[in-house]
Amino acid sequence: MNSSKRIVAQRYASAYDALSKTNEEASQRSALLNEVSAALLTQQQTMESPRLSLQSKKQAVRAALSGAPETARFIELLIDAKRYDLLPEIARRVEDLLDQRLGIIRAQVFAAKQLSEAQKKQTQDVLAKRYGGSVKAEFITDPRLLGGLKIRCCGEEIDGSLQHQLNKLQEELTK
Amino acid sequence: MAIRPEEITNIIKNKIEQFNTTVDVSEVGTVIQVGDGIARVHGLNRVKASELVDFGNGVKGMAMNLEYDNVGCVLMGSDQQVHEGTTVKRTGEVISIPVGKGVIGRVVDPLGNALDGKGPISAEKNMPLDIVAPGIIDRQPVKQPLQTGIKAIDSMVPIGKGQRELIIGDRQTGKTAIALDTIINQKNIPQNERCICIYVAVGQKQSTVAQVVKTLTDFGAMDYTVVVSATASDPASLLYIAPYAGCAIGEFFMWQGKDVLIVYDDLSKHAQAYRQMSLLLRRPPGREAYPGDVFYLHSRLLERACKLSKENGGGSLTALPIIETQANDVSAYIPTNVISITDGQIYLESNLFLSGIKPAVNVGLSVSRVGGSAQRKTMRKVAGTLRIDLSQYQELAGFAQFGSELDKESQRQIERGKRMTELLKQNQYAPLKVGEEVLVLYAGTHGYLDTVQVTDVLAYEQQLLSYARTEGKKVLEEMNQAVELTEDLEKEVVGLLDHFKTVFKAGK
Numbered sequence: 001m002n003s004s005k006r007i008v009a010q011r012y013a014s015a016y017d018a019l020s021k022t023n024e025e026a027s028q029r030s031a032l033l034n035e036v037s038a039a040l041l042t043q044q045q046t047m048e049s050p051r052l053s054l055q056s057k058k059q060a061v062r063a064a065l066s067g068a069p070e071t072a073r074f075i076e077l078l079i080d081a082k083r084y085d086l087l088p089e090i091a092r093r094v095e096d097l098l099d100q101r102l103g104i105i106r107a108q109v110f111a112a113k114q115l116s117e118a119q120k121k122q123t124q125d126v127l128a129k130r131y132g133g134s135v136k137a138e139f140i141t142d143p144r145l146l147g148g149l150k151i152r153c154c155g156e157e158i159d160g161s162l163q164h165q166l167n168k169l170q171e172e173l174t175k
Numbered sequence: 176m177a178i179r180p181e182e183i184t185n186i187i188k189n190k191i192e193q194f195n196t197t198v199d200v201s202e203v204g205t206v207i208q209v210g211d212g213i214a215r216v217h218g219l220n221r222v223k224a225s226e227l228v229d230f231g232n233g234v235k236g237m238a239m240n241l242e243y244d245n246v247g248c249v250l251m252g253s254d255q256q257v258h259e260g261t262t263v264k265r266t267g268e269v270i271s272i273p274v275g276k277g278v279i280g281r282v283v284d285p286l287g288n289a290l291d292g293k294g295p296i297s298a299e300k301n302m303p304l305d306i307v308a309p310g311i312i313d314r315q316p317v318k319q320p321l322q323t324g325i326k327a328i329d330s331m332v333p334i335g336k337g338q339r340e341l342i343i344g345d346r347q348t349g350k351t352a353i354a355l356d357t358i359i360n361q362k363n364i365p366q367n368e369r370c371i372c373i374y375v376a377v378g379q380k381q382s383t384v385a386q387v388v389k390t391l392t393d394f395g396a397m398d399y400t401v402v403v404s405a406t407a408s409d410p411a412s413l414l415y416i417a418p419y420a421g422c423a424i425g426e427f428f429m430w431q432g433k434d435v436l437i438v439y440d441d442l443s444k445h446a447q448a449y450r451q452m453s454l455l456l457r458r459p460p461g462r463e464a465y466p467g468d469v470f471y472l473h474s475r476l477l478e479r480a481c482k483l484s485k486e487n488g489g490g491s492l493t494a495l496p497i498i499e500t501q502a503n504d505v506s507a508y509i510p511t512n513v514i515s516i517t518d519g520q521i522y523l524e525s526n527l528f529l530s531g532i533k534p535a536v537n538v539g540l541s542v543s544r545v546g547g548s549a550q551r552k553t554m555r556k557v558a559g560t561l562r563i564d565l566s567q568y569q570e571l572a573g574f575a576q577f578g579s580e581l582d583k584e585s586q587r588q589i590e591r592g593k594r595m596t597e598l599l600k601q602n603q604y605a606p607l608k609v610g611e612e613v614l615v616l617y618a619g620t621h622g623y624l625d626t627v628q629v630t631d632v633l634a635y636e637q638q639l640l641s642y643a644r645t646e647g648k649k650v651l652e653e654m655n656q657a658v659e660l661t662e663d664l665e666k667e668v669v670g671l672l673d674h675f676k677t678v679f680k681a682g683k
């Protein structure tokens with residue numbers, strides 16, 4: 001995806017996010033958009049088929065989303081503007097905007113082994129203190145780390161893994 | 176040498192013990208697109224322009240374009256290991272190169288890695304590649320001559336230490352030859368006045384660079400020379416930083432009070448490498464598809480050539496940029512840019528080269544805007560009218576072609592001009608000492624050649640030089656040292672030349 005498409009996606013996302021007044025509304029809308037995006041992905045062939053007219057595609061969307069007229073209109077707009085392919089990217093960005101609204105910080109925590117619940121909680125607490133906000137961490141096991149943790153959060157990488165230490169040692173010794 | 180395993184084990188053990196196991200925090204981003212030596216990176220929100228970033232696996236890059244939602248980086252190495260999703264780390268540093276005495280005599284790439292297989296470079300410190308040139312206060316006017324050892328140049332387009340003199344011409348007109356001869360000639364100069372030389376090869380063939388290194392080694396010039404090489408097969412980013420790397424190495428010595436000569440061979444390819452990078456980074460193209468800041472690209476480089484003031488140690492950095500023209504067209508974009516930045520140009524012409532006038536310096540179009548005040552008085556005295564004589568000769572020679580009757584004076588001028596042109600020819604790798612140059616030119620401008628056949632002029636020069644080197648050693652030595660051509664010295668020179676007349680054997 002090129003730069004201009006990403007910028008466009010960001011604009012659609014912030015417009016969609018701005019529809020909601022309250023945080024609840026926003027999280028509902030975001031969840032819905034995610035669902036729609038996932039659902040429409042399964043119907044990609046139909047949606048991209050040249051045999052169906054734009055009108056009928058829009059009608060189908062409207063029928064499926066009768067409960068949420070704004071979201072339906074948003075998708076129709078995307079179809080009209082030929083930006084339908086940006087939908088997954090937009091949904092992702094709407095999620096990010098929602099996180100911003102709720103003050104949630106996303107983190108990825110890599111560990112060599114499955115962490116215990118207590119360890120997970122401790123990691124989250126430490127991160128919350130460092131970055132100031134409520135942290136939602138995604139825990140990923142990666143045996144290549146050998147030991148220790150590697151955390152990615154807010155554009156930073158905190159690397160205390162054994163793998164990293166060994167790499168550094170190798171660099172030091174071969175210098 | 177016996178290898179003692181225990182010792183090695185101890186060293187390694189020590190290193191491991193001293194190794195500190197801290198947790199590293201770094202700012203990261205992820206590659207979203209890579210190709211043609213350019214990577215687009217998402218994240219790296221606080222990265223600064225021209226900052227060095229680390230792609231892992233030993234590949235570094237430079238942040239060039241800071242855009243709304245991504246950072247455009249050029250890769251300083253192969254992009255094979257870099258793919259979508261690769262983590263990129265900020266380093267917080269700008270690109271720098273190891274500098275110091277240990278670099279002299281070496282062949283390095285623009286990042287300071289050795290290319291000559293003589294082991295790693297032992298550096299005194301690291302210097303950033305791109306710095307702001309010294310200001311007005313830090314400088315003093317150019318006033319010492321830099322001897323190239325080439326008669327045509329030292330006499331008519333003299334170069335001063337701290338000057339920027341462009342060498343411009345078509346391909347295969349002897350541009351590199353002039354630069355190399357100047358480097359080789361430093362050997363003829365007493366140690367305290369000798370320049371440390373840096374030869375920066377940008378976008379040339381590996382074989383050409385190898386040839387240059389071999390030539391320099393053969394003439395013993397590698398003792399005081401550094402070769403910085405980014406060849407045609409290197410990524411454009413390396414070609415782009417190569418001149419700055421060479422300049423940084425030179426500046427280190429300059430600030431130590433030394434004289435430095437740096438050759439950029441050539442800046443046309445440098446501009447092309449920068450154009451390639453800019454277009455791939457989607458910066459808007461301008462004239463000849465070069466980006467808008469291509470002038471600044473070269474001006475900020477050449478501004479770094481300077482003569483430092485006494486308080487700063489009085490060191491100097493002389494730059495000899497080389498530009499290749501197409502079909503002798505000096506009005507193309509890059510040539511005009513560099514001509515306007517430099518303090519003069521040595522214009523080499525393919526017509527002259529092909530008609531056997533080597534070095535093929537076009538006297539009328541070559542100038543040195545500041546070197547005149549730096550020229551030695553001895554040289555100025557003998558070369559004073561040389562330029563005018565030669566241009567008058569060329570004008571008259573045009574008339575003479577029509578077979579028109581010429582008066583005596585004009586005929587004399589033509590005969591003189593023919594001989595001077597012949598006298599200014601010079602072989603490659605045969606730079607002369609100042610004294611020798613002055614002696615030869617004195618003979619020419621004072622009519623000693625008028626009785627010699629034009630075809631014998633070269634023989635005359637050869638014989639005169641070998642005669643002076645044996646019989647007239649004292650005079651020659653004096654001439655090498657002399658700042659001014661005093662009456663006494665001139666008498667000795669005349670005596671030498673008069674005596675040589677009787678020794679000279681024509682037709683040999």
Ligand SMILES: Nc1ncnc2c1ncn2[C@@H]1O[C@H](COP(=O)(O)OP(=O)(O)OP(=O)(O)O)[C@@H](O)[C@H]1O
Nearest residue numbers: 345346347348349350351352353533534601602603
């Ligand atoms: N003064 C000279 N006398 C005799 N031959 C010379 C002289 N100067 C240069 N040459 C020869 O001319 C050829 C071209 O010289 P050189 O490589 O210096 O040119 P160039 O302009 O740097 O070429 P390129 O465009 O390929 O870089 C070489 O073979 C060189 O040996």
Ligand SMILES: [Mg+2]
Nearest residue numbers: 350351352440
């Ligand atoms: Mg050349």
